[in-house]
Amino acid sequence: MRNLFLFLGIFAQIGILTDRTFGGGETSSAGGVPTFTLDQAILTALQRNPDVLRAEQEIKRTKGVIIQIRAQALPHITPSGTFEWTDPNLIGARILGGTGTTTTGPTTTGATITGATATSATTTSATTTSATTTSATTTGTTLSSSLIDSPPSQVSNVQSPADPSPTPTIKSTELSDISYNISVLGTQLVFNGTTWPSIRGTFFQRDSAYFAFRNTLDQVIATVKTQFYQIVVNKALIGVQEQSVNLLESQLKDQQNRFEAGTVPRFNVLQAEVALYNQIPQLITARNNYRISKLVLAKTLGLDFNPRRGDNPPLEVVGEMPYIPRNIALVDAIELGKQRRPFLKQARANVLNQVEQVHAAWGQYLPTINTTGGGEWVSSPTNSSWHDISKGWIAEVTGSMPIWDSGAIYGQVKQQRALLSEAKISYDDDVRQVELEVQQAYSNLQQDRELIQSQEKNVEQADEALRLAKARLDAGAGTQLDVLNAQVQLLTAQSTRLQALFGYNSALAEFDRVTGAQSTYTESFANLTPRATRTKTYYTGSDVDATGKPKSELSR
Structure with a gap:
């Protein structure tokens, strides 16, 4: 994975850190807790996040599928x-x-016959005297033709009978x-008609896995940013709650002193105590949210639990929530999202793969x-x-060659055509999903921008109102209730501003993800980026359909 990240433009200035710090900075001596900046947290997540690692293994799996299917066309x-x-x-x-053999046990012996002129022959079976296989020996009696007195021959020059032929x-x-x-x-x-389309289909499967990997990277980066900012805002909210508790404690002490001096009734003391004890649970909740947000980020970064740290936090973060206004044109953002989203390019690869599956089904007729x-x-x-x-x-x-299969091949072709139609429908729906996500992120950015602008002066005004309420109370012209109300208003204004800052930064991270601008890709990752992904095969602008063909003017 480290060779891959060398080609990520957004992390060119970040060195590959050791496994001991997991991409974090200096660790504190107590408990060895790693400290992360935002960039270090993102880099660590890209190295250790299980979703990223699984997506990388999926690319390797599809490469194995290519080798397997390609082997069908090789010797x-x-x-x-x-x-x-x-x-x-x-x-x-x-x-x-042999002309006639008789097998007895493990050996076979033959019989001898006197000749072709013999009038009769008797074959006696041979007897084997041992279990060892030896040359066959005939033990029977050799017979010859019987001599029978015959009438005198009427033919002169009668020749003597021929000698019997040898056995x-x-x-x-x-x-x-x-x-x-x-x-x-x-x-x-x-x-054949199936292997070559199947091979081409495996290349599209590999491309689909690659774009799924890129989509996972974008999702992980956006998640890390959101969780990082969540820790920052939770820490700031703790400060707000602590400030409120400290103010209420000082208010309670002041009312107790006044009560002891006899200038205020005990009701003021009880009112101050109730306000303080109502505020303390909110501080406890803020601290718990802060701890939980650290645990969530540690899980996203792929950090294991270290028993030696005990109940100490798994990490610390260093950073702020900046407010950098960005001028965005919605129409341009939607078109940018269509052209750059790996999500759509993955859907395009699925469509092209299904086209090859249709060709492979037709190829069974060949x-x-x-x-x-x-x-x-x-x-x-x-x-x-x-x-x-x-x-x-x-x-x-x-x-x-199939001549008649009762429609088996046709049934497969029909299935693959239906799956191709489903893939095209899914692609069109994914286009609409991209449009929806871009518009949602744009709307959230607009809302949080307006909230930030509305709360910029509100915090100052609420702080000034609290100061005046305390001054009026000290002068005897105001009431304690005015001070408590001013304190609540200041707390609300501070919390709203922090939440608006968090919402804006998290919405900005989501906007970068849905527009494909979360990371700067060069489309040239070593040993990872398929060559086809650099071509117009995966151009997914508004002017092309699911297969990459130009749309007609009516369909645009």
Whole structure:
């Protein structure tokens, strides 16, 4: 993340601080509480806030999706192999080429036959005398043709009968108890209609994650500013309440002295006591709000609880709530918000991704062609030696194309088209949401500006009214009730002015967020910003539609 923040223009002057201070300044010796300025708090949040870290991991996840889908169009090489061993007791020696064989147990023996002219033949099964496989031996009796007296031949030159042919020798072959097969095959997609649209869609998913990251940055910066100013205003409100309590305590002491002197009735003392005790709970509430606001900011900054600090605050802040009037044109602000908001650019990426999903659904109608090639090595059935293997090459081309699927593909196309329409509707609604947020922030700025201007002199006047009420009471021309009322009016004026300052600064932070001006982006973050985000693909002005195409004059 630190490499990323080097490219954020608004923090160019802020160095990367150590993990010990979490971007804070000097720590107090008691409890080791870190102290933050506004810029240091923002930088720490961008380094440690869980929303920012999750958004960064989402970008990495989408990059993994790109790699996964892109791999479908790249070659795949897969080696595979099998190795098998069989107990010799389960393997019989098989005689290759025998005309008639009988297998008894684990061995096979053959029979011998006298010849083709034999009138009869008797085959006697061989008997195996051991479990070990040996060469087959014929133990049966070799028969010859029976000599039968026949009538004298009527043909002269009768030749003597031919000698019987020799008995063929049949040898058994021992099978190997080990067999193995090794193959290395490569597959390559040649053509289909779904992979390339899916790949393009993953790039838009990555862009969507990137713009979501930028939107999260803007949101975190605005939140840190608001919470920082909340601590400042709560601290100031404590001062106002303490001032009021101190004034009421002095008023009570004065009335007690007057009562003891007999110049005022006891009713004045009781009235002063009631006013004081009614003010003390407000001071207690202000202090609690101050503590809670520190805890909330610490959580946003990603600071863990340190047991060694006990009940001490997790951090301290150094800063004020400035009032810097800003002249803003509402129409220009709305157009600026449309052009710069990452929120809208993320919606544009979602629309473009859904367009590719429609293309991928249509692509299922196209044929799919794959090729496979490689080599295979197969062991000999009679010898397990590596030098006695059979090997060769394999090549295959396969193709398929849907002819009739009963509307399955059409159903998917219909679904994706509906999702595309939903994405476009969401984009148009997001445009209106940006317009609403800009107008709300503009209205809040206007309200708080008017409140500040109305309270600038009111505090001075309320302070002067309190001084005069006390002077009148001291001179005997006024009443204690006048002093208490003046004190309440001063407290109200001071609190209203502080709340107006807080509202103006928080509204200004929100206005910068909704107009996309919360941070200055250069669109060139190292190893993070997709190249497509620098093009007009993600121009989201008022003159283009959800897909980035120019609008007609009637639709503007």
